Amino acid sequence: MSRMPTTALLLIVLHLLSVAAAQRQASMALPGCREKCGNVTVPYPFGIGAGCYRDNRLSRDFELACDDSGPSPPRLTMVSRRYRLANISLAAGEATTYLNATRSCYNSTGGLVDRNRNTYMSINYHSSYLFSSSKTQLVSLGCPTLGYFDDGSGHYVSGCMSVCRPAQFDLPGRCTGVGCCRSAIPSGINFFEPKQTNFPRGQPRYETIAAEATSCHYVFLVQTDWFDSEHVIVNRTDDFEVPVVLDWAIRNARKCSAAMGNATADFACRGAHSECFDVDNGDGYRCKCSKGYDGNPYLDGVGGCIDIDECKDTDKYVCYGVCTNTEGDYTCKCPPEETGDPYVKNGCRPKDKFTVALKAVTGVGVGVILLGSIFCGTCLALQKSNLMRTKKKFFEHNGGVILQQQMRSYNGTTGGASGGFKIFSSEELKKATNNFAADQILGRGGHGIVYRGVLADNSVVAIKKSKMMEEAETKEFTREMLILSQINHRNVVKLLGCCLEVEVPMLVYEYVSNGTLYQYIHGDKGLNADTALDTRLRIGAESAEALAYMHSSASPPILHGDVKTANILLDGSLTAKVTDFGASKLAPSDEAEVIATLVQGTCGYLDPEYLMTCQLTDKSDVYSFGVVMLELLTRKKVLCFDGPEENRSLVSCFVAAVKAGRHDDLMDGNVRKEMGPEALEEVTHLLMRCVSMSGDERPGMKEVAERLEALRRYQRHPWGHAGGGDLEEGEDEKSLLGRKQQCDVDYKFRPHDVLDLEGDSTYTYSL
Known part of the structure; x- marks a missing residue:
């Protein structure tokens, strides 16, 4: 019998080794199924052809088709929707x-x-x-x-x-x-x-x-x-x-716990070493191989997730000693005659005695540590000194010295404290808000974030952390702060102080507990169709009085610039308090109009005249307040994209309804129930004047406040309610409205003059 040549025997051995290695490689597709379409890998649960994909019984999203019959590159598509796929990621769960x-x-x-x-x-x-x-x-x-x-x-x-x-x-x-x-x-x-x-x-x-x-x-x-x-x-x-x-994900169960609890053949993680995890986008779950394994966790048995030989991938799995692969892990040890850390380069050292040289090295190391400690202490001291200098620099830049002088001057003039106004340190406000923790956030707006804070005296405040401030605003900041701090009106949120040792000054206001008027109108709790008309009129009258006070009684007058329901707060007794002066301006002493380079405000509430001319006046606040009253009486949002284009703006709907004589239908249920025809015409006339396109045709806030309060008094009398009886001829002295009703008014307003933009969002237009 002749012997087999050595070369042939070597080829057979190499072939057997290659087959064994191939059996240990991770498979992506089911056995016998196509794994590639052009250069795109198609891993299971995806598959090309019958029996090659996962059927989730509700849809065939994992069934794919590969068209490589023509001269163009192969095209991989979803069978159910014919969308072309350029890539599929098993690990990221993306296509x-x-x-x-x-x-x-x-x-x-x-x-x-x-x-x-x-x-x-x-x-x-x-x-x-x-x-x-x-x-x-x-x-x-x-x-x-x-x-x-x-x-x-x-x-x-x-x-x-x-x-x-x-x-x-x-x-x-x-x-x-x-x-x-x-x-x-x-x-x-x-x-x-x-x-x-x-x-x-x-x-x-x-x-x-x-x-x-x-x-x-x-x-x-x-x-x-x-x-x-x-x-x-x-x-x-x-x-x-x-x-x-x-x-993409397996979405026949909401979470892993539900899918694993079912424990049926429908559970997608089939690999012997696979794990399930919940996805972030929508319901469902995906699978991954356990630590120490790699492959396709959606395939059955041990063929999906196979053991990783960590000793062959030294870039990812570091070992400078003796590496031994184990099932799902690996060990790394120093050689028998060495000791140390095998995971660090040159970490394994011979097992020598503690020599003189080693003692010298140890002594040097201790000395270095001591010197390093001294150096670190010095650096910390210098860092603290630099922090103090930075705070002082911000304090001076933000006008803190000037504000202190003005406060002392005011105290000397009035003989008392400056309205309780205080300059806070940044540490005080950090402690009050638990270092501005996310769970202390009361709200976010176009000008910054408002936090709830508890000061050292246990008083609860609202702290506004602004996003930015222009250089021109910084120069006027101290003057405006002192003036705003003097506002003492029951319907204006009190400014208690500020912090100037940060880059952008922070403001401290009194805390109002019951949320915003917007939440009260449109939230789950609060205003509903049965809310008394008197409550709505009182909230409107109190808000109008606050704005009238700022326009007429403050010195100099203050223009709010962003009047909306989100900037009117309600306390425990539903008393209105106007807040957020982020867009406010101090009116000049010569009563010239304020000309802005940026139009600031909220879509739906913006004065169209201000939007076109960039001139902010007290009549701009009147227009915005008119929109607030419409929102309060109709319980509708100022902008709505659900209906036809002509009905997207509340102001446009109101004007069109008045023109057609259907404004009664626009009012909320209890408003129609309680308000008589004379009062309805009065409030309609007042609101139509407020939202006039021309600022000259709008009333002043003082007149608006007086009209609303008169309307409220009128409603309290029996003849003021709907169905309360008609007034006899000559009984005008009983009317508390104070003017003859005007039922045929030439309202100068066009519905398409209101910009059709997203509601309840604050925008700034550069003009």
Whole structure:
């Protein structure tokens, strides 16, 4: 019998070793199923072909198809929806697809001339996919346009506004609102249908945001890091695709605990060393291999997650001693004749006795430690000294020295304390708010964050931490603080003090316990259809008295600039208190109008005249207060995107209802029940004057307060209620309203003069 040649025997051994190694490699697809479509790996639970994917019984989202029959590159698609997939990540639970960007093009007069097919993506309720809120955002290209999308039921989800600016005045940054804007999307979104609102050209009120308008506007969802490449071309007119990231999960159970408790064959984590974890986006769970294992945790048995040989991956698993692989882990020890730390380079040393050299090294080490301790102590002392100097620098920069002098001067003049106004240290406010803890936040606004704080004397206060302050505002800060601190009105939130040793000064106000008027009107508890009309009129009258006091009695007069229900607080007895002077201005002594470079305020409450002229006057507050009274009497939000375009603004609806004689229907249930026709006409006339487009036609806040208080007194009499009996001819002396009713008034207001923007959001327009 002849012997087998040595070369042939060696080849057989190598083949057997390669087969054994292949058996230990992690598999991604089910046995016998296709694992690749072009350069895209298709891991199970995804699969191409029958029996190769996970069937979740509610949808076939994991069934994929690969078209590689033509000359073009292979195309991987979802069978159930025909969306193309460019990538699938098993570890991240993500899949990348492509959508066409929605395009609308307009001519020089603003007329629509072309648009592509409205692109939308619908994922049903039981789908395994949701849009990734962390890696996907909404983008609107071109200007001027408002791009947004809804949830399929007509409810707004997310959007942004892109305006135009002449090329010679370009601002730094990419996609920051000029020619291009972007906004985040919330989690749990499974439907996307883009929509646009165009702003017609050639109209004076749009000329600032429509300068050099682009011919085409786009709105689309896109992968967030798409902006890292050169894709943002504002003036483009072509059609293009954008990548969109989807989060996938096993969603036949809400959480791992529910899926594991079922303990059926439907549980997705099938690997012998797999684990289940809950996902962040929506309901459901995903699987991962346990520590020390790698592979596909969705495959059955030991073929899915296999042991990692940590000793072969020295970059990730460090060992400078003797490494031994174990099942799911590894050990690292120094050689038998050495001791030390095998996880540190040169950490293993021979087992020698404590030699003289080692003692010398130890002594040197102790000395170094002592010197290091002295050095660290000196550094800490210097750091504390630098911190004190920085606080002093901020204190002086923010006008603290001047404010102290003014307070001493005021105390000397009045012979007492400056209205209880105090300058707090930053440490006092940190301690009062538990270092500005998140659970102490009372609210967030356009100008900063308000925290609840408890001072050393156990008094509860509200501390406003502003976001920023311009240099011009800093110069006037001390003067304004001292003037605002002197406001002593029961319906104005009291300013108790400030902190000036920080970069942006913090303000300390009295604490009002019952939330905002907005929460009272639109929240789950508070105002409802049965709330007495007298309560509503009292809140309105108290708020009007506070504004009238600031306009007429403060010296110098104070213009609020951002009157809205969110800036009117209610105490335990529902007494109104006006707050948030973040947009307020001190009226000049010569009564000249305040001219602003930035229009500040809240959409829906903004005075249209102020928005167009940048001139803030006391009549701007009157307009905003008129909107507040409408909101209080109708219990409707000032802006609503659910209905037709002409009904989105509460002011527009009110004016249209008055024109048609249907304003009674707009009022809340108890208002219609209690208010008689004479009182209804009085309040209608007053509110129509308040929301007039012309500031000259609006009443002063003092007159508004007096009218509301008179209306309230009138309502308390029997003849003031609906159904309380008609007044006889000649009984005008019984009327507490103080004027003859005007039922046929030429109201000069056009519904389309109100900007159609998102409600309850504070914006700043650069004009």
